[in-house]
Amino acid sequence: RRFSESLGRRVRYRAVEIPAGGLLPAFRRARKLAWLGWNVTAPHKAAVAGLVDKLDPWAAAVGAVNVVHFRDGSAMGYNTDVESFLAPLKASRVGLKGRTALVFGTGGAAAAVCEALKRSLMAELFVAGRTPAKAAALAERFGGLVVEADEARLKALALRYDGGFG
Numbered sequence: 001r002r003f004s005e006s007l008g009r010r011v012r013y014r015a016v017e018i019p020a021g022g023l024l025p026a027f028r029r030a031r032k033l034a035w036l037g038w039n040v041t042a043p044h045k046a047a048v049a050g051l052v053d054k055l056d057p058w059a060a061a062v063g064a065v066n067v068v069h070f071r072d073g074s075a076m077g078y079n080t081d082v083e084s085f086l087a088p089l090k091a092s093r094v095g096l097k098g099r100t101a102l103v104f105g106t107g108g109a110a111a112a113v114c115e116a117l118k119r120s121l122m123a124e125l126f127v128a129g130r131t132p133a134k135a136a137a138l139a140e141r142f143g144g145l146v147v148e149a150d151e152a153r154l155k156a157l158a159l160r161y162d163g164g165f166g
Contacts, residue, residue: 011036018044027051031070038068045108052077062115064108081112086120096120102147103127106134114142 004011018026023044030038040048045064049055052068058079059065065077089096101117103110106129117125125144129135132148139146 007036023047024051027075030068031073031075035070037070040066040068042107042109046111049077051075055079058082058112058115062108062111064111066108079108079112081109082116082119085113085116096122098123100124101126103138103144105129106131106138111138111141114138114144118142 003013016026020043027048038048045066048065048068049059049063052059052065052075054074054076055065056076056078058081059077062079062082064079064081066081067078069076069078096117097120099122101122101124103113103117103125106127110127110129114125114127125139125142126147127135127139127142127144128147129138132146136146138144
C-alpha cells in the first residue's frame, strides 16, 4: 500500500507464471497495457535482457534483467542482483579483494554474483553448475575456471577456504 501511495496511483503486484514459449507475447502485452513494471525470475532473466529497449550498466554487464520498468512505451531493464549480493558483504565489511570464490549455478543470478566478484578484484573465481557447458561459458566470461561438480573436487576447494570473512 505504501508503494502505491508513493506513486500516487493504485497498483497491483502479483505473480504471473509465464511458460518458456510465452515470454515474448507476455512482454508485448505488458508494454501495450502500460504496466508499470515487472520483476523477472528464472528462467527468463537473460531472455528479457534481449527484449528491453535499454539496459542499466549492471544489466548490460551481467546480460540478465530482474526488473523491468515500462514507461512511455519503452522498457528499461535493470539488474539489482549485483548490489543485492554485495550490500550485506559491504555492511559487514567483508573484503573480497584477493580472495577465492566458488559460485554454484549458471543462470542470471550466478552471472550477477560473478560480475560482483570480478569488480571486487577476487584473486580466483570458480564456477560449478549442473550443465558443464554453461558453467564453462560463465567461467570464461568472467575470467574464472569451471569446476566439475563432483564431490572430490568440491571438497578440495573447500579445504582452501581460509576460515573467515573478516
